[in-house]
Amino acid sequence: MLIVTIEARIQARYADLSPQERRAADLILDRLDDLALYSSAELAEMSGVSPATLSRFYRRLGFESFTEVKEMARNLRDQGVPVGPDTDPERAQHLDQEMKNLRRVFEGAEDRLSQMVSSIAQASTVLVVGLRNSYPVALHLKQQLQQARPRIRLAPLPGQTLSEELVDLGRGDVVVLVGFRRRPRGFGTLVEVCAATGAQVLLLADGTARRYAASADLWLECPLDSTGPFDSYATAMSVVAALADGVLAAAGQAGRQRVNRTAELYDRLDELDLR
Template sequence: MTAPTTLAAAAERAEAPAEPTAPEHPADLDGLRIDERVALRYADLPPQERKGADVLLEHFGDLATYSAAELASLAGVSKATMSRLFRNLGFEDFTQVREHLRRLRQHGLPVTLGATADLDAHVEAEGAAVQRAVAALGVHLDAVADLLAHAPRVVVVGLRNSYPVALHLRQQLTQVRPHVTLLPQPGQSWSEDVVDLGPQDAVVLVAFRRRPPGVRALAERLQAAGTPVVLLADPTARALAAHATWWVECPVQARGAFDSYAAASSVVAVLADAVLARRGRTGEQRVASIDSAYRTLGEVEAR
């Protein structure tokens, strides 16, 4: 009687629905962030691995600050389960996950890679970035400042994270010289404004990482038109720099999750000072006229 019973049990097990398992070799995961990989594979993951996946999503912003064992503990699963999850997401192990997160951070994604930096370390890192950026500007300062001081028309371009820096630079330059334009204007495209630019004009292209694809096309068009281009950008813009006349490299990598634009702001200040010096008496008179207008129109508080 034992054999039939065993055979019947085996038949029942064979008919029972199998627990879903993820394919051993995930496909189409290259180029996806880890959270996108989780979203793509979630429905195929076994229940225990789903618990691990939930923890990955919940802690995506500071994932690299945990160990694989700590993540397993948070999910209430074994370390072996987390290891299987990493493989099902296209990683060999958690070391590869950390490297993946590091690459995301290098491209500007706000991901915490370690414990929060202390203030002294932050100041030291910011100071080093400013020194590096100002040194990069110093190599081209005379040529760039001469161009921005005397070109009939200056156009400053910036999108996304680059826009505030571009806006600040335009505001500084327009105090010492006329005909400085900021692109794009809110809600507008830039094609109408750049189509007439030529060798006599000057463009400052502010293009920090996580740039839209159109920035490269713009740089190529300006190069083809013979328009001098000053590229203000971080080290990831090396390929873009091939289409610029001058490249001022400004580090933005910070010790925390978010990029820092302290170096870029310092470069703007140095550059604006140099342009003012080259505008001479004309620049000083414009500064005085604008200051008088500020007070007349009540745009700044009384001194």
């Protein structure tokens, strides 16, 4: 893990660093989440040390140059590793970033959202697949869609393999693949196998999944950018709400009747605390 390695190297050598090098080290540790945005000269100015001191500091950490450090930082952040300053991000900055993420989706992909709604509403069976950190988003999508229409399934189920869930799919069905970064290996093969079933494949993911988009029928990019170390799934959950709203609207009276029947069962089984 590259940025973790940077942190580990700094911590291992911190006691032996000169006062100026410690100033540079402190700044880098505070800027790990956006380190790739700065030049070496900018970091030197921000830390109050000379460019030569900063260059020596990189070499003491085992890097050839700041370019190598930036590339490592960029690669790891793109992989979704939670790195960044120990300080809590300003709430205003957090809100601003969330709004940017939402605008990127809802101002740039209205047609694709509508197409996804139509595909889900008209499908015979809808299988929602989510692995690792994509599973909560997939589960929420399944739960919402299930209130609007029948034959909504989720995979993988406990104790089941994906193969068992894919075997009955064919033309007229839809697979919604939720594939946010830090996916397990073999995700590209999964996309291809889903497409080979004949079902329509809808891909819901962040920008790191662009390379899989060609194997999907429709794909929607949900940015996970945040001001802190962890990815934000607010946009993904908002897209889930938009898809479910659209499918319920497309279901018309049948959808409303299904919602009412479900509510009656909740009441009969006394399953929900509605007070």
